[in-house]
Amino acid sequence: MSDLITAVATRARAAANVLALATRTSKDAALEAMAVALVEHRAAILAANAEDVTAAEAGGTPAHMIDRLRLDESRIEGMAQGLREVAGLPDPVGTVVRGSTLANGLELRQVSVPFGVVGVVYEARPNVTADAAGICLKSGNAVLLRGSSSALRSNTAIVEVLRGAVEASGLPADVIQLAPGEGHDAVKQLLRARGLVDLLIPRGGAGLIRTVVEESTVPVIETGVGNCHVYVDAAADLEMALEIVLNSKTHRTSVCNSAESLLVHADVAEVFVPKVVAALQEAGVTIHGDAVFAGHQGVLPATEDDWDTEYLSLDISAAVVPDIGAAIEHIRAHSSGHTEAIVTGSVAAARRFTAEVDSAAVMVNASTRFTDGGEFGFGAEIGISTQKLHARGPLGLPEMTSTKYVVTGDGHVRR
Amino acid sequence: MSDLITAVATRARAAANVLALATRTSKDAALEAMAVALVEHRAAILAANAEDVTAAEAGGTPAHMIDRLRLDESRIEGMAQGLREVAGLPDPVGTVVRGSTLANGLELRQVSVPFGVVGVVYEARPNVTADAAGICLKSGNAVLLRGSSSALRSNTAIVEVLRGAVEASGLPADVIQLAPGEGHDAVKQLLRARGLVDLLIPRGGAGLIRTVVEESTVPVIETGVGNCHVYVDAAADLEMALEIVLNSKTHRTSVCNSAESLLVHADVAEVFVPKVVAALQEAGVTIHGDAVFAGHQGVLPATEDDWDTEYLSLDISAAVVPDIGAAIEHIRAHSSGHTEAIVTGSVAAARRFTAEVDSAAVMVNASTRFTDGGEFGFGAEIGISTQKLHARGPLGLPEMTSTKYVVTGDGHVRR
Structure with missing residues (x-):
């Protein structure tokens, strides 16, 4: 395991431990602060994005890819609006999914909890950076964001703004980080970070998804290929x-x-x-x-x-x-x-x-x-799962949680 | 992909498609027939097991491993009893997990469905063969069983008996199969059978589980290591x-x-x-x-x-x-x-x-x-998940299903 990914994921874990205990009130305040900050710092984000666009154009990137890469004021407003919508959704953490009192008097509760550290691997569109960060924050997960290198300047600028807002709101900035390094090797390190990263979600074309699925030792939710x-x-x-x-x-x-x-x-x-x-x-x-x-x-x-x-x-x-x-x-x-x-x-x-x-x-x-999280009434979605494990179909906030059992007795032992 | 695993998994898929539509009544009848058949054919099973035990003793296998490998009449009765207990549990397939009528009148239902084809990789104890087959059958999944080579004769005999009972009860015998081949290469083929196998569950020691987790491209539920x-x-x-x-x-x-x-x-x-x-x-x-x-x-x-x-x-x-x-x-x-x-x-x-x-x-x-499926009141359990994806804690019948969304309209299109 590279020192780089270990260091970043370890910071993410520490931040996730704090975030897991954050109240809905404080998470929603952070999301609002993130929305405000994106609009406030739009000039810096657009400047970084313009550099990405110029480099992509110089490299002969096709027009429809340039379109996906390009940000403007209205797209930044859209990102901010998306964060506010996530703030408006119920907190998926702490739901009692199932509960009963067992025959011996033990009280059993299955409670939704965050995964911990989630990696999101995605392609050109920089607005995914804010979307994924918002959904992960609301669901109590620290996120490691791995966008495409063509959008690195844009993503770096967005993440810097979001981290500042999170920190100002009183939560650890390290709940949102870019995955370290550049290029395919760096992606591979993320895919092999089992134990450091709890879940990987690829968002993008079939090639990206296949790479993640084939090479990852971290549990993956496969998304998005639709024939x-x-x-x-x-x-x-x-x-x-x-x-x-x-x-x-x-x-x-x-x-x-x-x-x-x-x-x-x-x-x-x-x-x-x-x-x-x-x-x-x-x-x-x-x-x-x-x-x-x-x-x-x-x-x-x-x-x-x-x-x-x-x-x-x-x-x-x-x-x-x-x-x-x-x-x-x-x-x-x-x-x-x-x-x-x-x-x-x-x-x-x-x-x-x-x-x-x-x-x-x-x-x-x-x-x-x-088939869409918005159409299904789930609010935000981080993708559409086409695998059968964990979640299938649109991934809303509840799908971004795991569970744990809390069992309370008064000295119960097994006979 | 080896032709062997492809052929077996393809038969399993066809059988799973039939099993997915089977009623609880017919599945429970198959489980009862399996229980009866195990006891009826116990002599053949014990004879096969005796060969495994003799070979293991000759190979210098430690006594506690021999004990786990060895079957007797009471262990076979226990396997039969386990199948009857599974028959007594509610059908986990077809549960409406979530449902609502959307604002536009679309009727949305999230329904539990089988995974399809499940691989179970396990170590010496041959009773896992019957346990896993019963849990998979009840949850509508065809199973590919990969026991240890030390128990191959026992497992082969058990599977033959179970398949006969399933077929006699009117369901396809291929819902229960041994994974083909022998040795580590054959296990690897199972681990790489993504698309053919929907889920792998390793049951055994830390070494087995690590191998499955590290090498599998099929989604895995990690079980059982408890510090x-x-x-x-x-x-x-x-x-x-x-x-x-x-x-x-x-x-x-x-x-x-x-x-x-x-x-x-x-x-x-x-x-x-x-x-x-x-x-x-x-x-x-x-x-x-x-x-x-x-x-x-x-x-x-x-x-x-x-x-x-x-x-x-x-x-x-x-x-x-x-x-x-x-x-x-x-x-x-x-x-x-x-x-x-x-x-x-x-x-x-x-x-x-x-x-x-x-x-x-x-x-x-x-x-x-x-922390145990039986103690938690889940009835049968196929293991205890220590991962966060899909299921965490004891894996009962409901955890052996996925879901799909069924959406009904009267000509709804998106505007």
């Missing part, structure tokens, strides 16, 4: 189906809960396929279709890879399936386990689809775009 | 303290919830230390003590290593601490995060200890031995 399907059943209201397909695909394309694949029951294919092809093409979507779909003008024939591809763009794969069983089989073979939707008027079909499709979220007659 | 502390506070009832120390250390020594370290507040040291030394020595315990303890006849001076040692024997480390803060600091530095106990009559001391000690279970005026 989401919409299945239009034989018993679907086809007008509704059209709206849901369009919304799932085109409402926002660069996000993990947008649809990437369309499956249509054979019984409605003759009517529905021409309509959905026309509507999708009208919306600018490129269709990668099976034989039925590819019979239409402008539809590209799908390759085997298309069924497994998260396009994150105005592309969709599309196929006709003989029945709901085939739809479920297709989803099992190709889904990333994020979100799948069925459009159907049949209770039996809905019941079967929701029982047999094993994804974080299964929608009935609703857009895949609803 | 448990008893802290006798200044405000303790010293008679109660004596009983709790003795029970925590000597009730059973080879288990993870037995105490390995004793801390005594300086204010009561003069009275309590001589008493506890005498009582522990009377019970056959070797004390590895700090300067105060080592001043007593027969107490060995503790080395730095002693504070971190899980003896699993009639040994205990012991120290006097100046105050409760020092006790908490000592525990933070040396505990494995399993169970710590305070003996105190002071509400303030109990409140501080339970808040600041970050372990799976914190006992107030009760023996560390109570």
Whole structure:
């Protein structure tokens, strides 16, 4: 273990021990101070960000990446607003999750507690720095932030402002730190810091997530890859189906809960396929279709890879399936386990689809775009888990805690 | 990925898909059939076990290991009884964990679902084979069992009997399989089977658990290492303290919830230390003590290593601490995060200890031995988690499930 990560994580642990005992009142005050400080020090943050943007442009970074990297006054206001929203949410720490008095009189309580030290590994967008810091602080966790090197100046400036605000509010500044070092080796040290770091959350593209999952000895919550399907059943209201397909695909394309694949029951294919092809093409979507779909003008024939591809763009794969069983089989073979939707008027079909499709979220007659912490009413979210351990689906504040059992007796011993 | 593990895990996945939809009635019938079959085929199981025992004896395996390996009629009855107890527990699958109607009318339900395919890696005791199979079956999970090679004949015989019973009861036999291959390479393949296996649970000694945790890309629940502390506070009832120390250390020594370290507040040291030394020595315990303890006849001076040692024997480390803060600091530095106990009559001391000690279970005026699925009223347990992700403390049936969100609308799209 490198001395660098050990030193930083040890400071984080000490700060986490203090933060774990902080009242909601003091945590909310720190969040408010962080929000105020971001706006107050926006000039310094924007100056640092401008340097990152200039360097990225000089390095030939593509325009959409530059856009994600770039901050402006309204994005900084958005970060501040996000911190205030977290302050407004209930404290997830100290909830009695379960409790009972045992047969022998022992009082058993399972209580939510912070993890301790959480590492967040993320890509270009510097606003994640403030979001993650806010969610971790409210849930009582010290955070080690590992953004991309392209945003290092921005992230350094934001963290400096946030730390100052936390300290001024009376909590230890070390609850928010940048993970030390630069480049892939430094990331690796974070991934191997088992015992020093309690949890790692990767936020970013499939490559980043795969690296973290493969190389980490620290427990990981895998987030965000979404090869989401919409299945239009034989018993679907086809007008509704059209709206849901369009919304799932085109409402926002660069996000993990947008649809990437369309499956249509054979019984409605003759009517529905021409309509959905026309509507999708009208919306600018490129269709990668099976034989039925590819019979239409402008539809590209799908390759085997298309069924497994998260396009994150105005592309969709599309196929006709003989029945709901085939739809479920297709989803099992190709889904990333994020979100799948069925459009159907049949209770039996809905019941079967929701029982047999094993994804974080299964929608009935609703857009895949609803898988979102905000939409679910959780307030802030730090990502969407596609793994089954600990938390699945949107990660709100309660998912950022562990539990412990507190057992009280009056001299109880085992006989 | 080896073809062997892929083939076995693929069969397990197909079986898990069927099992996930099985009713409680059919799962309980399978468990009862498994119990009946174990007793019915006990001769075959005992014959296989006798071969394992003979081979182990010939190989010079120590007597206590032979004892753990050896089956007899009563241990087989115990395995059958364990399966019937699991049948008697509520079905953990299909529980609505959380539910609400969102502001836009979407109906949101978070429902417990099986993980899918669970790997259990364990050491000598062949009864774990039946225990793990029963818990996984009831929680809807297909299991891949990886016992030690010393118990391979016993485990093979048990699994054959269980599979026959499951199949006869109408569920797929492949919900219970031995992980393929032999030796460390085969274990490694299981550890790298991410995507094929949803969860790994190691059950065994510290070495096994470390290997699994370090080398696995499959999500792991770490179990069982317990360097448990008893802290006798200044405000303790010293008679109660004596009983709790003795029970925590000597009730059973080879288990993870037995105490390995004793801390005594300086204010009561003069009275309590001589008493506890005498009582522990009377019970056959070797004390590895700090300067105060080592001043007593027969107490060995503790080395730095002693504070971190899980003896699993009639040994205990012991120290006097100046105050409760020092006790908490000592525990933070040396505990494995399993169970710590305070003996105190002071509400303030109990409140501080339970808040600041970050372990799976914190006992107030009760023996560390109570951290146990059976004692907590959970019925069966597959281990005791000492990690913070997913489940902490005894792993009962509910901890063997994940969740998914089912969201029902009537054409909802995002605007």
